[in-house]
Amino acid sequence: MEIEFKTKQLCKDCNSAKQLTKKYGDKRARYIMRRMKVLAAAPTLADVPRHPPDRCHQLTGDRKEDFAIVIKDQWRIVFEPNHDPVPRKEDDGIDLNRVTKIKITWIGDYHD
Numbered sequence: 001m002e003i004e005f006k007t008k009q010l011c012k013d014c015n016s017a018k019q020l021t022k023k024y025g026d027k028r029a030r031y032i033m034r035r036m037k038v039l040a041a042a043p044t045l046a047d048v049p050r051h052p053p054d055r056c057h058q059l060t061g062d063r064k065e066d067f068a069i070v071i072k073d074q075w076r077i078v079f080e081p082n083h084d085p086v087p088r089k090e091d092d093g094i095d096l097n098r099v100t101k102i103k104i105t106w107i108g109d110y111h112d
Contacts, residue, residue, distance in 0.1 A: 001042050002101040004082055010104060024107070031071045032107065039069065045081070045099035058094070065094070066105070078106040 005011035013019045014036060020029035035054060042048045048056040048069065055070040059078070065086070068076040079102045081087070087098035 001039055001044065001048075001099075002082070003036070003040055004101070004103045006103055006105040010107070014104065014107075028071060028075065031075075032077065035069050035071055035077055039077075039079075039102065043100065044097050045094075045102065046096035067102075068110075071107070074109040074111045076108070076110060077104060078108075078110070079104045 005014065013023055014032070017029065017033060020032055023029075024032060038054050039048060045056075045067070048054065050056055053070065057068060058064065059066045059068055063078075066078055066080050068078045071077060081094060081099045082101040082103040083099065087095040089095045
């Protein structure tokens with residue numbers, strides 16, 4: 001998949017092992033790099049694993065257009081389809097088979 005980032009800083013962090021380690025610590029940085037490789041290798045959002053350890057899932061409520069992939073424990077990489085318009089199914093849900101571009105919007109623990 002094609003990956004973009006919401007901010008230049010997030011892009012810089014995610015494209016440098018040194019920056020990731022500095023910001024998130026060694027262990028968490030390694031998990032983030034693994035998940036980024038999974039996202040990059042998937043041709044579409046439908047191809048990103050839905051089971052652990054990655055467990056990609058669509059969020060709910062006011063974040064229902066966003067998705068998250070598990071880093072470790074409560075930590076997530078949050079992203080959105082980066083299409084205009086977002087590919088839709090007949091029932092107005094997001095067509096995961098046609099999402100080929102995403103934008104990483106945030107990394108952290110949104111459970112707190």
